[in-house]
Amino acid sequence: MVKLCPRCGSPLMPVKKDGETVLKCNKCGYEVRTDKRREKYSVKYQVDASKRVVTAQATETKETKLSPEEREILSEYYEVLLEELEREEGSSEESD
Incomplete structure (x- = not known):
């Protein structure tokens, strides 16, 4: 009181x-x-809601298990991505 x-x-x-x-x-x-x-x-002390700072709450990540098909799709995706990056680097070096 x-x-x-x-x-x-x-x-x-x-x-x-x-x-x-x-x-x-x-x-x-x-x-x-x-x-x-x-x-x-x-x-x-109680802080007014308009003066409070919003913070993020960290949560633990769940371990995801990929099926063999999903792993193969990701592997192919990364191979294509790396090839495209190499191709872009090669074309930018030729123009210089």
């Missing part, structure tokens, strides 16, 4: 002072001692 300052109505924040916790108003400086036995005070 949030306690409010009786002077200005701002929320009182827990602050350590002389080894004990006091509730202090950041606006007007009002302070009140806390009862350690009754309540535990902590500060939690």
